[in-house]
Amino acid sequence: MLNQVSLMGRLTADPELRHTPNDVAVTTFTVAVNRSYVKQGAERQADFIDVVAWRNTAEFVCRYFKKGQMIAVTGSIQTRNYQDREGKNRKAVEVVADNVYFTESRNSTSGTSASSPAYDSVDEQEKNTSYSAGSVDDFTVVANDEDLPF
Numbered sequence: 001m002l003n004q005v006s007l008m009g010r011l012t013a014d015p016e017l018r019h020t021p022n023d024v025a026v027t028t029f030t031v032a033v034n035r036s037y038v039k040q041g042a043e044r045q046a047d048f049i050d051v052v053a054w055r056n057t058a059e060f061v062c063r064y065f066k067k068g069q070m071i072a073v074t075g076s077i078q079t080r081n082y083q084d085r086e087g088k089n090r091k092a093v094e095v096v097a098d099n100v101y102f103t104e105s106r107n108s109t110s111g112t113s114a115s116s117p118a119y120d121s122v123d124e125q126e127k128n129t130s131y132s133a134g135s136v137d138d139f140t141v142v143a144n145d146e147d148l149p150f
Helices: 055-064 117-128
Strands: 005-011 025-034 046-054 070-083 089-102
Touching (some): 025 055, 055 089
8 A cells, every 4th residue: 555645835824833742743734736737718726735744844844934935745645533613523634744845945935034054054065066067187087997996
């Protein structure tokens, strides 16, 4: 059996960190995911998918993601039954996040904090990386496998 989900969309609200009575971090958030097709003459539709993240993933989401920001989530679908305040039986379907990923740069998001450590380390790596085309002289011809350093 297989229960695997991959989503990419925008957060509909700022995620809020909560803790269970046993002090386990948890957050729930909704991701708006555009449908891949558009009916002729109509606007593109979106699905609003509920996601729950636990422990370190929940803390990561709440620290680095804001409303409107693009997010990628991998995880699994979970269903649960409950009774609402009126005593009616209901069913909830949600994605339990295993991993969450950035999908756009800091400069393309308006709601992201400029002092985010995850973004700062990426920016520093980009500043310190030299991208050049190189030349044939940059390479050494290896005559046989014994000349290889590994």
